[in-house]
């Protein structure tokens with residue numbers, strides 16, 4: 611199963627298995643990764659699942675949808691060029707090893 615790596619604001623990292631088609635937000639909350647809140651359950655209305663995607667994985671991702679891009683303007687931590695909502699990042703075989711830093715704060 612592909613894996614995702616979450617790096618906490620304090621630098622600690624956690625690696626979790628993520629089923630194909632599962633979002634990184636779902637994987638983080640199911641595995642108790644602190645810092646990914648996901649208040650809206652992935653409906654793209656809370657922006658509490660904000661992550662910064664490590665540069666080398668950006669080419670594997672589609673561009674944010676217009677709705678995601680709009681929500682990224684409402685994140686608690688300042689938006690950066692590699693900001694994404696983890697509820698919109700679905701695991702694929704190609705994304706195995708994707709590494710994201712958890713934005714802080716989320717609320």
Ligand code: FES
Nearest residue numbers: 652654656657697
């Ligand atoms: S979980 Fe609410 S926007 Fe991602």
